[in-house]
Amino acid sequence: MKIASALPEFLTAEDREAITDLFGAIEILPLSCLLYESDEFKTIPDSRIIPDDFIYVPRKGSLRCTVGDVSRDVGPGHFIMVSAGQRHGVTMADGTDSYEVFALHLHAVDANGHRFFDKLATPFGVLADKALWFKKLATCTHLLGCSHPMGKPFFQQVVTWLLYEQLTHGNRLRAMPVKQDIRITRILGRVRENCAAAWTVTRMAQLCNLSTGRFRQLFRECTGMSPKRFVLDVRLAQARALLATQPDLSVSDIAVCVGMPDTRHFHHVYRDAFGKTPRGKP
Secondary structure, three states: OOOOOOOOOOOOHHHHHHHHHHHHHOEEEEEEEEEEEEOOOEEEEEEEOOOOEEEEEEEEOOEEEEEOOEEEEEOOOEEEEEOOOOOEEEEEOOOOOOEEEEEEEEEEEOOOOOEHHHHEOOOEEEOOOHHHHHHHHHHHHHHHHOOOOOHHHHHHHHHHHHHHHHHHOOOOEOOOOOOOOHHHHHHHHHHHHOOOOOOOHHHHHHHOOOOHHHHHHHHHHHHOOOHHHHHHHHHHHHHHHHHHHOOOOOHHHHHHHOOOOOHHHHHHHHHHHHOOOOOOOO
16 A cells, blocks of 8 residues: 655754754855865864864865864764864874865855854764765865856855755754844845945945944844954955965955955955965965
């Protein structure tokens, strides 16, 4: 006897809420997707903090990854998801003399302005089918590297389904304080979409139909930072992505692309943020 079922009890209320968060409320802004190959032991010091979210997926070798106060060896089939502002570090694990790793830099925020990776119970993830995921990540790297129009939407789909897979593996979402204001949410998206625009506090407040004082207050309540700091963080993250993916662009060109045409000022704030100049000098 054949019996059809819509499986109404397959997902719990918590599962459905997580899916709504991931597929209906998350905003993913791709910055870069690159494959790094190296035999250098010290790759990232364990005190590094950067203004964008990133995912590190080893394809070869094993890496010793530290996120906050937790360290773990991560090899092919596993990866880490690090939220912007999170202290982290990566070195080669014992017995590894070279490695290959996909590095995805992005902004992933929910409708309340929270960093999505902050909501995950653990920053360590697992790949159900690593060969398939490596192919997807290689495709993403190629499309973005060629500036193909499908690069960004493909990137967004890859990250969304990668995060969904983590939910199915038990990496649950933690409840975060709800501080939502749709006006602030919209302006966050507009800044990420076009960080080169003249984003003054006055202009952003006008777009939200708020006084500058009230706008500053709401913005900090929703994001935990000032409007000026947010715009700067987005610009620096975009600059890092362009430096990594557009080597033919000059530093002055990149400074203009991200809305910081004063090259000397751009050099100064970039070094303050990352400890080195745009071209890698200390």
